[in-house]
Structures are given as C-alpha cells and as structure tokens.
Amino acid sequence: DAGVTQSPTHLIKTRGQQVTLRCSPKSGHDTVSWYQQALGQGPQFIFQYYEEEERQRGNFPDRFSGHQFPNYSSELNVNALLLGDSALYLCASSSRGVSYEQYFGPGTRLTVT
C-alpha cells in the first residue's frame, strides 16, 4: 500500500519564476492538504482540496494556487517566486470520513535563488 508520494524531491528556481509541485495521496484517501515548512519552523497550512475544490485556505497570498484531479492527486503552483518561498513543501492526505488522520509525504525541497 503506497503512502503519500510527492515529486520532485528537490527543485531550484530563480526569483520571478513559477513552479508546480505534485502529490499523490495515500490509497483510499480523497482529501489533500498542502503545508509550507520554512527552515527551523513548524509546517504552515496553505490550503486543502476535496472534490476538486479548495475547501480551506491559510494565510498565503494568491500567488499560491492549487488543483485537485479526479484521481485525487493534487498540484501546488507558486507564481512570481520570492526568496522567502524557499522551504520544504509537504503534502498530507486524509479520508473525508476520517479527516483527523492526516498522513504526510516526504516533501519537496524548493530553493529560490
């Protein structure tokens, strides 16, 4: 039973560029949440997707957007990258009926230069 997978593992981008990160949820899960973890900090909630719609959003600007596909996988897009966007981006999946159990993927390390 595959857990949560994310791609790519590492990514280096330049300021002003755009990036897309991908997440496949754990088998049987239908809800995907994205978190940003800056170095030395705890993860911060970006947004959550269920039934292909954004259901909740944290305190992140509109440069951060996402999408969920019919197979429940999800993408996180960040436009106009800033140096401060450098972080570990974590995806978590859960089942709507058991939403209190969130399982995390290994993350994508984004470095903006």
Next chain:
Amino acid sequence: GEDVEQSLFLSVREGDSSVINCTYTDSSSTYLYWYKQEPGAGLQLLTYIFSNMDMKQDQRLTVLLNKKDKHLSLRIADTQTGDSAIYFCAESNTDKLIFGTGTRLQVFP
C-alpha cells in the same frame, strides 16, 4: 488566535524516559497530535488524542492532555537513539493542523 508552543531542545540518555511538552491556546481544539520528523524527511504521525480524553497509551508512547491548562505532553519510555528527531505538537478543530515549532530530541549513549 491559534498558537502552539514547545520547548526547543531536549537531551536524554539512552534507556531513560523522555517527556516533551506543548501548550496551545485554542480551547475549541478537537484533536491534538504528535508528529516525528527525521532529518530531511516528512512528518510521521506518531499518535493523536481526542480532546475529551486525558490519556492515551500506545506501546512506548503515552500522551497526557490537561484540557483546563491547554497542556499536552508526550512521554517516550526506554528512549533509543533511533528516537532522535524533531517532535511536533499540533492541534486542529477543523481539517487544518496548527503546528508548534518543534522540539529537537537528542538521545546520547
């Protein structure tokens, strides 16, 4: 507002018990969690407790919740070198998790 606080660092000898503490501010928290993060890795869900419980035990892990004081603790019995990691406390009352800044546990021989 929502805030979760943890001490930054804990050092214990192998075989001893570790106790990691956490305080939170949201009195409407429904679930409280402990996650473990090893270097360069994602978060591993260790355990969670529903807010109407005051204790939960799972093998070497014991979670204590004092809802009146909004205090959560994680006790690891017989701590091993493989337990060295960062431990995050988190709370939720909706589907989003609010995390603390993490406690780095170092286990020495």
